[in-house]
């Protein structure tokens with residue numbers, strides 16, 4: 165019986181991964197630790213609230229900045245997957261303190277505990293992000309693309325990414341660094357663009373587009389991210405430890421085309437767009453070169469954009485009670501690139 169510790173397991177991707185492991189590995193003990201910030205909720209977990217401590221699943225309401233707690237939980241684990249982070253780019257422009265605390269120092273504390281128990285740990289998967297690259301300097305961004313983080317969120321995640329690598333190089337921890345491109349799917353917070361557009365259509369609102377809407381991202385469905393992390397966790401260590409893997413589709417979509425796909429899918433003809441100023445530190449384009457994970461582990465994403473988006477739309481249509489309470493958090497006041505104070 166293996167024990168897997170999942171940090172940030174009550175958030176969007178962490179909870180999808182927790183539910184995935186719960187369903188696909190009945191022989192595993194799962195420990196989730198999550199500080200339940202505004203972005204996390206126990207409603208995302210695979211068990212009901214009154215079952216949060218059962219035989220194979222335990223939930224710890226706690227902070228990755230708590231070294232003693234991390235020591236206790238990691239001392240009982242065979243594998244660690246570290247998702248916990250402050251994750252919203254715009255919020256990091258508004259107030260970045262928590263980003264550097266959780267994303268950098270929190271990762272240091274998790275990595276210190278990993279170091280202490282490295283002899284019993286099989287794997288430590290650190291979830292980084294494609295944001296560490298900044299705007300694409302070539303058609304497809306491979307793992308060797310320069311690191312040019314453009315927002316405080318990206319800089320904090322970049323610090324964490326290199327911190328984990330340095331611990332691998334210096335202390336020989338069994339670390340693997342994963343850089344997912346933009347994830348989408350059910351249970352993503354309304355502050356992120358796809359849920360914001362979908363719920364705006366449901367509510368009959370205008371869709372708020374940053375700049376001219378031509379900035380472009382590479383989207384991967386969260387189910388594919390879960391499958392990829394599973395493949396990394398269970399691969400022979402000589403194939404993955406000390407490595408960095410991109411996770412993406414290899415295609416980019418502009419934010420405007422994304423809005424059009426969503427309104428088209430939801431048969432909404434009367435939504436209009438309001439254009440607000442561009443986000444300072446905007447990444448203009450991200451397109452993954454995800455050939456390394458395909459070459460090393462045979463992994464390719466399975467969920468097609470049209471199918472993944474349609475499933476995501478259905479989920480938001482059917483789960484209004486889950487997202488209604490987040491409506492007030494969709495807008496954040498920031499000073500835009502042109503110096504104007506705007507809600508983003």
Ligand SMILES: NC(=O)c1ccc[n+]([C@@H]2O[C@H](COP(=O)([O-])OP(=O)(O)OC[C@H]3O[C@@H](n4cnc5c(N)ncnc54)[C@H](O)[C@@H]3O)[C@@H](O)[C@H]2O)c1
Pocket residue numbers: 171172173174175176177178197198199200201202203204205226227228229246247248249250251252266270291292293294321343344345346347348353
């Ligand atoms: N969503 C994306 O598109 C995307 C893309 C690439 C990488 N990532 C990375 O994937 C990871 C998960 O992202 P997400 O979208 O699920 O984020 P999320 O904001 O939905 O979830 C983050 C979770 O971490 C928890 N958390 C925050 N601070 C904590 C702390 N100090 N201690 C313990 N728990 C804490 C929150 O309560 C929440 O449950 C993050 O590391 C993020 O940087 C996300």
